[in-house]
Structures are given as C-alpha cells and as structure tokens.
C-alpha cells in the first residue's frame with residue numbers, strides 16, 4: 002500500500018467513525034492522526050452493575066470509545082482518552098469480567114474486558130505500543146496521577162470504613178479518592194482532588210480526608226455542611242462526543258488491526 006492510498010484509507014475510516022457519532026461527538030479526523038485498530042470491549046461502568054459493550058477505537062494519540070446504539074453504526078457518548086494520560090494494568094479474571102484489565106486515567110479509571118485472552122493481550126500490547134511511541138515522538142512525560150478505580154457496589158454489603166451493613170436507607174457511596182464503597186456518615190467530607198476536577202469538592206471518606214489534610218495541611222477543605230449539591234459525580238458522560246463504527250470491522254470482541262506502512266507522517 003503506498004502512502005497516498007494509505008492516507009485515503011485512513012481518512013475514510015476516521016470519517017466513518019466521525020459519522021457514526023454524528024453531531025454528538027467531536028470530529029476525530031486531523032492530519033497526523035492514524036486509526037490503528039478498533040473493536041468491541043465490555044466496560045464496567047461505575048453506575049451500571051453490569052458491564053456494557055462499547056466500541057473502542059485506538060488511534061496513534063488517543064483511545065476513543067462510545068456506546069453502541071445501532072449495531073456499531075451509530076454511537077453516542079463519545080469519550081476521548083489521551084494516550085499519554087493513561088496507564089494499563091493487567092488484572093486477574095473477576096466474577097463479572099474475565100480477560101479484563103484496568104485503564105487508568107487522571108479523571109476516572111475503569112475495567113474493560115475482551116472476548117478472549119488473545120484479544121486482551123492484543124489490545125493491551127497495541128495500546129501500550131501506541132502510547133510509548135507517542136511519548137517518544139512528541140517527547141511527552143507520562144502522566145503519573147490517576148483516579149482510583151471504584152469498587153463495584155455489589156462487591157460491598159458493608160461500609161468499608163465503619164462496617165455498617167447497607168440497607169435501603171443506609172446507602173452506598175463512593176469515596177472519590179480511594180474508590181471504596183462507604184456509607185454517607187463515613188463520607189460526609191468533601192475535598193478537592195485536582196486530577197479529577199480543578200475546583201469541585203468531591204465526596205471523600207474520612208480516612209482519605211484525614212490523610213489529605215496531613216499531606217496538605219494548609220489546604221483545608223471542610224465539606225460537612227456544604228450539602229448534597231457538591232456530591233455530584235464527575236459523570237461518565239462528561240467528555241461528550243461521538244464515535245462511529247467502521248462498516249465490516251466491528252465484529253464482536255474482535256480487534257481489527259489496520260496494516261499500515263510504518264512512519265506515516267502527514
């Protein structure tokens with residue numbers, strides 16, 4: 002494949018992704034961006050107890066995913082993760098998810114799962130290779146501060162701080178700092194976690210609150226009395242965007258890797 006036909010193929014693929022997100026997504030095509038591969042993974046969300054299928058697109062500089070509306074041809078809820086910001090961690094099989102790994106980002110961290118061990122290895126390798134070349138080519142520093150991954154609601158029937166049993170009135174909350182499932186009383190403090198949000202005060206458990214105050218005593222963030230409006234999530238939807246699947250490549254669980262000539266600099 003010569004570089005001209007490569008460029009056209011690449012542009013067509015990215016434009017198909019753009020089309021699938023429609024106006025709900027940010028345009029992904031720009032010169033220098035290459036779509037490296039795509040496929041479907043299960044993603045464990047923070048709110049849904051069940052993992053949901055999402056279409057993922059690996060570019061040379063970003064990882065994009067979106068919810069599937071129509072068989073991979075129509076997407077919503079586009080999320081864009083910058084590769085220099087992410088970190089992968091291999092995970093053992095879990096109860097709900099097998100062939101899973103953790104994707105950490107500054108603002109949130111979540112588990113994804115592939116349909117087989119080979120798929121998982123392929124995804125992890127490709128993402129990591131793209132990330133390393135990006136850091137090298139653009140001389141970037143890898144990010145080092147990540148949001149904790151949330152412990153799933155159903156993994157905890159007791160508050161992980163006071164050990165009180167959850168009921169319909171004693172409900173589950175998540176500490177944004179450690180990701181533990183805790184009760185309201187144990188998470189009545191609020192604190193700023195700058196990698197998640199620059200100004201918003203977020204729910205933290207008492208232990209994290211104490212630790213954060215010790216680490217940063219002059220920046221006191223008392224949150225007890227600020228009421229519930231401060232506890233809104235950094236929502237799963239915040240990056241708002243759109244993504245489209247490419248025809249014929251969005252097979253369930255299968256990562257399609259595009260064969261490009263190396264070193265395409267546009």
Ligand SMILES: [Zn+2]
Nearest residue numbers: 160163184187
């Ligand atoms: Zn508690």
Ligand SMILES: [Zn+2]
Nearest residue numbers: 176179206209
């Ligand atoms: Zn905590």
